Amino acid sequence: MQDIRNIAVIAHVDHGKTTLVDKMMLAGKLFRDGQNNSDEVLDSNDLERERGITILSKNVSINWKGTKINILDTPGHSDFGGEVERVLNMADGCLLLVDAFEGPMPQTRFVLQKALQMGLKPMVVVNKVDKPNCRPEEVYEMVFDLMCDLNATEDQLDFPVVYGSAKNGWMSAGWKEQTDNIDYLLDLIVENIPGPKQLEGTPQMLITSLDYSSYTGRIAVGRVHRGTLKDGQNITICHRDGSTERTRIKELHTFEGMGHKKTAAVSSGDICAVIGLENFEIGDTIADFDNPEPLPPIAVDEPTMSMLFTINDSPFFGREGKFCTSRHISERLEKELEKNLALRVSNVENSMDKWIVSGRGVLHLSVLVETMRREGYELQVGQPQVIYKEIDGQKCEPVEELTINVPNDFSSKMIDMVTRRKGELLGMDTEGDRVNITFEIPSRGIMGLRTNVLTASQGEAIMAHRFKDYQPFKGEIVRRTNGSMLAMENGTAFAYAIDKLQDRGKFFIDAGEEVYGGQVVGEHVHDKDLVINVTKSKQLTNVRASGSDDKARVIPKTEMSLEECIEYIKADEYIEVTPESIRMRKITLDHNERKRESKEA
Numbered sequence: 001m002q003d004i005r006n007i008a009v010i011a012h013v014d015h016g017k018t019t020l021v022d023k024m025m026l027a028g029k030l031f032r033d034g035q036n037n038s039d040e041v042l043d044s045n046d047l048e049r050e051r052g053i054t055i056l057s058k059n060v061s062i063n064w065k066g067t068k069i070n071i072l073d074t075p076g077h078s079d080f081g082g083e084v085e086r087v088l089n090m091a092d093g094c095l096l097l098v099d100a101f102e103g104p105m106p107q108t109r110f111v112l113q114k115a116l117q118m119g120l121k122p123m124v125v126v127n128k129v130d131k132p133n134c135r136p137e138e139v140y141e142m143v144f145d146l147m148c149d150l151n152a153t154e155d156q157l158d159f160p161v162v163y164g165s166a167k168n169g170w171m172s173a174g175w176k177e178q179t180d181n182i183d184y185l186l187d188l189i190v191e192n193i194p195g196p197k198q199l200e201g202t203p204q205m206l207i208t209s210l211d212y213s214s215y216t217g218r219i220a221v222g223r224v225h226r227g228t229l230k231d232g233q234n235i236t237i238c239h240r241d242g243s244t245e246r247t248r249i250k251e252l253h254t255f256e257g258m259g260h261k262k263t264a265a266v267s268s269g270d271i272c273a274v275i276g277l278e279n280f281e282i283g284d285t286i287a288d289f290d291n292p293e294p295l296p297p298i299a300v301d302e303p304t305m306s307m308l309f310t311i312n313d314s315p316f317f318g319r320e321g322k323f324c325t326s327r328h329i330s331e332r333l334e335k336e337l338e339k340n341l342a343l344r345v346s347n348v349e350n351s352m353d354k355w356i357v358s359g360r361g362v363l364h365l366s367v368l369v370e371t372m373r374r375e376g377y378e379l380q381v382g383q384p385q386v387i388y389k390e391i392d393g394q395k396c397e398p399v400e401e402l403t404i405n406v407p408n409d410f411s412s413k414m415i416d417m418v419t420r421r422k423g424e425l426l427g428m429d430t431e432g433d434r435v436n437i438t439f440e441i442p443s444r445g446i447m448g449l450r451t452n453v454l455t456a457s458q459g460e461a462i463m464a465h466r467f468k469d470y471q472p473f474k475g476e477i478v479r480r481t482n483g484s485m486l487a488m489e490n491g492t493a494f495a496y497a498i499d500k501l502q503d504r505g506k507f508f509i510d511a512g513e514e515v516y517g518g519q520v521v522g523e524h525v526h527d528k529d530l531v532i533n534v535t536k537s538k539q540l541t542n543v544r545a546s547g548s549d550d551k552a553r554v555i556p557k558t559e560m561s562l563e564e565c566i567e568y569i570k571a572d573e574y575i576e577v578t579p580e581s582i583r584m585r586k587i588t589l590d591h592n593e594r595k596r597e598s599k600e601a
Contacts, residue, residue: 101135203287204295206284232248305362308348314583343364378576404437424439485532493511508584516589519589520586
């Protein structure tokens with residue numbers, strides 16, 4: 001029986017979590033000498049690399065002086081709460097990583113709260129103490145205050161703290177005592193994080209995540225709660241709905257380094273992968289063959305936002321994507337449901353090609369759309385809608401806690417923008433020449449806010465928000481007031497036409513791009529929609545007057561990311577998402593049809 005420590009790493013986006021885990025793997029001698037190891041092993045997904053955030057949780061294990069340390073990576077964003085809740089189920093302690101300058105951030109608070117409620121023992125690492133103007137002691141006190149706010153027990157408040165710089169590869173007991181390795185941190189983990197309790201009896205294991213191998217199919221990953229699982233053993237799977245199914249384990253693997261290693265038996269406390277099971281979901285229990293006892297399934301917070309997904313029916317249908325039919329999209333959404341716990345998908349009544357997809361927030365849903373588009377899917381999505389609930393006969397909506405960090409000069413602009421969207425100011429605290437402003441704001445108010453905040457603060461603002469609770473409906477919120485500029489007909493946009501229309505608004509297309517009638521090609525300066533002809537070329541005559549033939553000067557188009565488009569569109573607009581492009585369009589493309597509909601309405 002070997003000594004085991006299961007530890008979850010919690011940190012805000014960009015506080016150095018992935019770098020620290022890389023250094024821990026280096027200390028555990030997971031790489032051959034001279035092998036390239038600086039490659040952010042945990043952020044293995046392309047999307048995670050580009051955005052610098054963790055979306056999918058992963059686990060790695062290292063061996064330190066005879067003790068096996070299982071390191072579990074947790075996403076830092078509350079939109080991926082479904083991932084967070086299941087990862088913490090496998091840990092006995094957590095490593096809270098904070099930046100020595102910024103201190104604990106709102107997103108860290110969300111994951112830390114979950115960890116403390118589950119009774120995990122925390123350890124704090126104050127990272128980046130080599131940064132200029134950092135304040136390690138103050139940050140340590142801020143973490144202590146945060147733990148008190150989150151109702152930590154006395155035992156949890158008695159946490160050990162480590163100072164260091166993951167990037168430079170050192171950790172020590174004081175921030176001024178620089179060492180040349182991270183051994184101090186690993187020794188502290190072994191000393192302070194409790195080993196898993198050995199529970200004897202019939203085997204029990206809760207399936208907390210899925211892995212997939214094209215060779216063996218779906219793999220169940222979880223932590224053995226009680227007893228011992230053996231290779232080739234007959235077991236019963238207890239499903240969440242109460243039904244049971246008898247089956248057999250084909251192979252058992254434990255995690256070693258970044259991969260799996262086949263083993264004969266796994267006893268309680270260790271994390272393992274079970275191969276050969278067919279029908280199982282996250283939250284099911286693997287139990288004894290003869291008298292199965294299920295463990296309580298994982299409780300996951302409900303979704304707060306929904307979006308309409310539908311097939312692409314624009315004139316450019318099928319040009320760029322491989323998977324365009326309703327069958328393709330439906331199968332892909334079902335596959336996503338298997339591993340994305342916080343997602344819900346329901347069919348729209350009387351329609352075979354529309355689905356309502358509900359998730360934890362705009363980021364959660366946009367990551368799904370972005371992943372599908374990279375896999376070659378073509379689809380259209382509608383405006384995100386908040387999910388309302390009726391509590392005690394009152395209509396309630398989700399409310400979030402929003403933190404904006406800006407230079408002092410812009411603070412009044414921020415407060416004005418947020419309060420117009422039914423936000424309430426909770427507090428302000430100044431740090432040097434910047435100010436941290438905390439608000440409570442309905443989730444509806446956050447949509448489209450980021451772009452405005454960045455524009456108003458000249459790109460200086462740092463904005464973070466997390467779901468708080470449901471509160472009574474706050475009243476109507478004014479969304480985007482500007483109308484759209486729409487293309488009149490199909491064709492290629494000409495610089496000559498765009499040049500003459502530039503005083504009408506800003507464009508989302510460049511000269512030479514193909515457009516279709518009803519596509520949103522720009523934002524109008526007024527609040528009404530405007531139909532324009534961008535496909536008009538110059539009429540050529542055989543007479544030329546000197547000086548009348550000026551060159552067209554076209555301002556470069558406004559580029560918008562998928563999230564910005566999702567927050568930008570109005571209720572009567574769709575976003576067409578294909579592997580090559582993202583376009584916005586009206587749901588009804590024909591201009592005369594739209595007029596008729598608005599009259600009937």
